[in-house]
Amino acid sequence: MPGAIYAEGLVKTFGDVRALDGVDLDVPEGAVLGLLGPNGAGKTTAVRCLTTLLRPDSGKAVVAGVDVLRHPDAVRRSIGLSGQFAAVDEYLTGRENLQMVGQLYQMRAKAAKARAAELLEQFHLVDAADRPAKTYSGGMRRRLDLAAALVVSPPVMFMDEPTTGLDPRNRQQLWEVIKQLVSGGTTLLLTTQYLEEADHLAHDIAVVDHGRVIAQGTSDELKARTGGERVEVVVQDRERMATAAEVLRGFGKGETAVEEHTRRLTVPVTGGAKLLAEIIRELDTRGIGIDDIGLRRPTLDDVFLSLTGHAAQGADGDQPDAPGERKTRDERSERNERNGKEAVK
Numbered sequence: 001m002p003g004a005i006y007a008e009g010l011v012k013t014f015g016d017v018r019a020l021d022g023v024d025l026d027v028p029e030g031a032v033l034g035l036l037g038p039n040g041a042g043k044t045t046a047v048r049c050l051t052t053l054l055r056p057d058s059g060k061a062v063v064a065g066v067d068v069l070r071h072p073d074a075v076r077r078s079i080g081l082s083g084q085f086a087a088v089d090e091y092l093t094g095r096e097n098l099q100m101v102g103q104l105y106q107m108r109a110k111a112a113k114a115r116a117a118e119l120l121e122q123f124h125l126v127d128a129a130d131r132p133a134k135t136y137s138g139g140m141r142r143r144l145d146l147a148a149a150l151v152v153s154p155p156v157m158f159m160d161e162p163t164t165g166l167d168p169r170n171r172q173q174l175w176e177v178i179k180q181l182v183s184g185g186t187t188l189l190l191t192t193q194y195l196e197e198a199d200h201l202a203h204d205i206a207v208v209d210h211g212r213v214i215a216q217g218t219s220d221e222l223k224a225r226t227g228g229e230r231v232e233v234v235v236q237d238r239e240r241m242a243t244a245a246e247v248l249r250g251f252g253k254g255e256t257a258v259e260e261h262t263r264r265l266t267v268p269v270t271g272g273a274k275l276l277a278e279i280i281r282e283l284d285t286r287g288i289g290i291d292d293i294g295l296r297r298p299t300l301d302d303v304f305l306s307l308t309g310h311a312a313q314g315a316d317g318d319q320p321d322a323p324g325e326r327k328t329r330d331e332r333s334e335r336n337e338r339n340g341k342e343a344v345k
């Protein structure tokens, strides 16, 4: 019996680009899967295929027990989607937006009104409830977007980079809301570029790169698989980083990560404290001053680096709508038309 979200061999190409190159997923009911990957990995394409917005070239998808390709309408009725293709109307107030969604789902006016009031409360939007959405800050818009996806409490939710571009305080607030939501039994697939977010919210993490799931497991399993400890050094003088990297390479058991702006170098090791002492001596012999040095357990960042050969964050390019970005109604419907062009009919 497949889970609440199930995909097998999903392939989607755009011309020469193989956005999905055989994606397999299986998310049990009530679980949270974090789909983690750099920009262009295929996260949004996967979400769009699973939510009926895009038809895969091949493969199979089942959501909430329903075949996505055969019965897209039935799937749409049992899912909520928030993120890059959000449907907030700028000219309506927060309250009106939520009531409108309720009515689209055929709720009675009174019930839609009550549900909107409940969500405004839950998402800390009561004070702004009767202002047009276009006056909202980035964080408020994200919260309204998420609230809109929850009007009918769907059993399966998809969130595409729900907190990209938010400041840490807003991100934390949204995490709390998401935790509340999943404590109620909702199955959630969440995409993110933030390893910390996946670590915080997801039971299970699937790392995606080049349209494929390259590793999957709990955060601890992935860290254990990456293995060993890390030596982390902050050198005093940026000019000496290349030499320091050379020293670390001599002791390390894998790729040395060099972070110019923080003057930090990290290398996986086996050998613990004894090795640490040797490294300190060698750096000293070469006359390299150090601000800080220590041993630590691997983080998800290390997992990502060792799996993909590059860091997860800081990539540029295609981002979800920037917070506070204001689109006119026409621009938006034009964009939605483009996005909907390949929707499953």
Ligand SMILES: Nc1ncnc2c1ncn2[C@@H]1O[C@H](COP(=O)(O)OP(=O)(O)O)[C@@H](O)[C@H]1O
Binding pocket: 014, 017, 018, 019, 037, 038, 039, 040, 041, 042, 043, 044, 045, 046, 318
């Ligand atoms: N509509 C499209 N037309 C052409 N290429 C696309 C389209 N959508 C996505 N792609 C390409 O597919 C790849 C995966 O994109 P996407 O799923 O948006 O990645 P992510 O969400 O992980 O950043 C990228 O190379 C992207 O440029």
Ligand SMILES: [Mg+2]
Binding pocket: 043, 044, 045, 160, 161
């Ligand atoms: Mg994306």
